[in-house]
Amino acid sequence: MLVVHKYGGTSVGDLERIENVANRVAKVRDAGDDVVVVVSAMSGETNKLIGYADNFTKTPSKKAMDMLLSSGERVTAALLSIALQSKGYDAVAMSGRQAGIVTDDEHTYARIESIDPTGMHNAISEGKIVIVAGFQGVNKAGSVTTLGRGGSDLTAVALAGALKADQCEIYSDVDGIYTTDPRIEPNAKKLDTISYDEMLELSSLGAKVLQNRSVELAKKLGVKLYAKSSFSDNEGTLISEESDNMEEVLVAGVVLDKNQARVTLRGVSDRPGIAAEIFTLLAENNINVDMIIQNMGTDGSTNLGFTVPQSDHENAKKIMAAFDHDIEGMDFDNHVCKVSVVGVGMKSHSGVAATAFTTMANNNININMISTSEIKVSMVIDEKYGELAIRTLHEAYALDK
Ligand code: ADP
Ligand code: ASP
Ligand code: MG
Numbered sequence: 001m002l003v004v005h006k007y008g009g010t011s012v013g014d015l016e017r018i019e020n021v022a023n024r025v026a027k028v029r030d031a032g033d034d035v036v037v038v039v040s041a042m043s044g045e046t047n048k049l050i051g052y053a054d055n056f057t058k059t060p061s062k063k064a065m066d067m068l069l070s071s072g073e074r075v076t077a078a079l080l081s082i083a084l085q086s087k088g089y090d091a092v093a094m095s096g097r098q099a100g101i102v103t104d105d106e107h108t109y110a111r112i113e114s115i116d117p118t119g120m121h122n123a124i125s126e127g128k129i130v131i132v133a134g135f136q137g138v139n140k141a142g143s144v145t146t147l148g149r150g151g152s153d154l155t156a157v158a159l160a161g162a163l164k165a166d167q168c169e170i171y172s173d174v175d176g177i178y179t180t181d182p183r184i185e186p187n188a189k190k191l192d193t194i195s196y197d198e199m200l201e202l203s204s205l206g207a208k209v210l211q212n213r214s215v216e217l218a219k220k221l222g223v224k225l226y227a228k229s230s231f232s233d234n235e236g237t238l239i240s241e242e243s244d245n246m247e248e249v250l251v252a253g254v255v256l257d258k259n260q261a262r263v264t265l266r267g268v269s270d271r272p273g274i275a276a277e278i279f280t281l282l283a284e285n286n287i288n289v290d291m292i293i294q295n296m297g298t299d300g301s302t303n304l305g306f307t308v309p310q311s312d313h314e315n316a317k318k319i320m321a322a323f324d325h326d327i328e329g330m331d332f333d334n335h336v337c338k339v340s341v342v343g344v345g346m347k348s349h350s351g352v353a354a355t356a357f358t359t360m361a362n363n364n365i366n367i368n369m370i371s372t373s374e375i376k377v378s379m380v381i382d383e384k385y386g387e388l389a390i391r392t393l394h395e396a397y398a399l400d401k
Contacts, residue, residue, distance in 0.1 A: 002034040002165045006156035009043035010173040011230035022083035038134040038156040041072025062107035073133035091129040101137035103145045110145035115162035150211035157214045161221035175229035176237035179253045179399040187400040195242035198252045205340040206257030251343035251397040261313035265304040267328025270297030287312045291371045337386035340378040359396040
């Protein structure tokens, strides 16, 4: 069997933990399996490097940032290979380039375009344990690129796909996917299985346990994905195609996204093309707009609201100034969050949204915005009620049972 393991920042947070990972990998090898290991930078390392650059300028070149940030993962990969070699195992550390990962040119948020697994296959056939620095690749011009925050998860899934591995196991400090972040709700329950689609919603809506792009790719390539803990031998959670009995479960989980800011535009000229102009300009400035609501226009004007990531809030403010003549007033609120309820069971059961709204009402929490899809209900609320909302929703759907 060929397995890909990925160990995140906390799992390789210090030398003792790297030793722990080396022991875990050695055990898999002793059992006779081939193993490719993807590692993150030691926890806090990527942020520390960003802080160093920040010292000089708030707008460093993205190409230089990739050169800087990719170093964190390389340190861990090298140290893990050394730890394994010291135990008598034949291990080789590889950069993204050596692992054959070619990306586009979008520095700091590159997409993987192709993987040539020959180098890894050769090493495996020589009996080596292959250790790959996560989160990075190289563009066609030969410059190092990184894959966006949390991108080592993506490396692991992409390698599992390219190597046709039997499974991909993502190790972190939690032993699987829970009904909500166990740091917010200690009564959260671990799920044995969850569908790709539910996991993709949870990740995209703020659950950082798996990077959303990695889940998307796992679904596309049909990679058998597990979330497990590097500190225990517990079962973990299998993320896979939706099965019939999954729909019996109404709600799989609830999730909080604190990284939200709300923009409200009042008295917007109610004419064809205005929405196109506003959202095109935001898109051209790489601002990711999430929820959008627009009222029915009256007397030639309408109200328009949308959310953006908090980091884009100031930028959105500046851009909206261009529409002064078309808009009577603007409000910007940085103190909002988004709470979401996710479950494939919603497709076949009604009342899930009503329960969410009733729960907010019972707790006197005002809902600013609502959006729904086939398998999720999201609400924007005041940031200070975010954790309360998650705990009461968790109870309302009996997720602790
Ligand atoms: P790593 O550094 O290994 O990549 P992360 O910190 O990115 O690990 O992800 C693990 C964290 O995800 C956990 O510590 C947990 O607090 C958080 N988390 C958020 N939502 C969930 C969830 N639904 N289930 C499990 N963990 C979650
Ligand atoms: N080290 C990178 C980050 O902190 C990538 C990762 O850990 O997956 O975002
Ligand atoms: Mg992570």
